[in-house]
Amino acid sequence: QYKEDYSEYLSSLNFEDIVATGGKTKVHLKTKSSRLETKLRQLKKPRSPRSAYTFFCIEARKPYLKLTEQSKLLAEKWKALSDSEKQVYEQRAEEDKRRYRDAMIDWEMCMQQTGNSQILQEYFENNNVDVAKKHLAKQLTQCEESLGG
Template sequence: MALSSLVSAAASLWTKCFSVYSCTTTVARTTGFLPTSSICVKWLSNVASGPPKRPLNAYMRYVLQQQPIMVRLHPEIKSVDIIRKIAQQWRTLSPEQKKPFEEASVKAREQFKVDFQRYMAQLTPAQEKQHALDRKQRLAKRKAIRKKRELTSLGKPKRPRSPVNIYISEHYEEARGATTQAKMKSLMQDWRNLFSHQKQVYKQLAEDDKIRYKNEMKSWEEHMVEIGRADLLRVQIPSRGNRKTATKAKKKVVKRAMGKAKTTEKKATSSTTTKAAKTSKKT
């Protein structure tokens, strides 16, 4: 008797959940608008499933709402272009139109704080230590990604390629294999089968690329000193070891760059003075 009542209760609960899901889906299909409450999800988690995920901000909530609609209206457009269209729409929304998404984001952040405190309270000392270590690694990874993007935007030269990299880039198109992994495997096998004099060609190209990198890095570092970004120089001051030597080397690079900048400024000033003198003589 107890077993049958338990089964019937579970079936009733499942029916209610399915009806709520069907109702939400119908509203989304007919109106093209997802209710704010459907986006505001309560993060139910335990130690086994990991910490609760951070909630989405107002803009990302708008993206999730509009993306399926835009895909349905413009199936021929790429995903990147769809996101651009949604971003453009978001910028044109009024504060009143953005308000529901912002309020939902605030509520989700408050719920996240509660769930996170509950999650941390369940952890053992060893788990807390592991959580702190994981967080530290994530932050370091994000910092490395941001720094890489910054260096790319500042035009830092690409590192020199190895002989193998040059060989692979030149023969990738005609490589055997249907997938990238198969192509790389066949290319590495071909590289190992090359004779010494055949590899020497690519070794020489790699040496030339090193010279290119050295010259470009020298000019780039001088430019970084000129714009006040000496912290991006290759010669960094270590915490231990030969600290004095590293400091002298870095100062030498900065001094050379500053001297070059002053020379360029003097030439520009003298050129301007000469032109002004010639103009005064003519008058």
């Protein structure tokens, strides 16, 4: 059934649609993206930083409740917290952001040193990483080359 639907979808595309996607369909792009995510996990890319709300949820969750009930309860509790109570979780989130930035710099350097710069380039392209981050990666590469690494 999927193959039929997919071939029907492909046949429904007009020339402009195909040119606009560079000849690649959304399915192809999604598959490529999921392969990249799998590869990044295998290469031990650091996990994204947690938000203040996530830290709150981890601490305040009730495992015996259904997920929907738990989500509603946690959202209500979060909204009811004062700014000073939220500050504790926001500090944890800031610490986690710093941890993530440091870990990403180490990971990116490791990718360069182990010859996985192609994966790093795909990661930058797929996630629309800003120019500053790309510039940082270029500087790291130049630094390694000047050190003879």
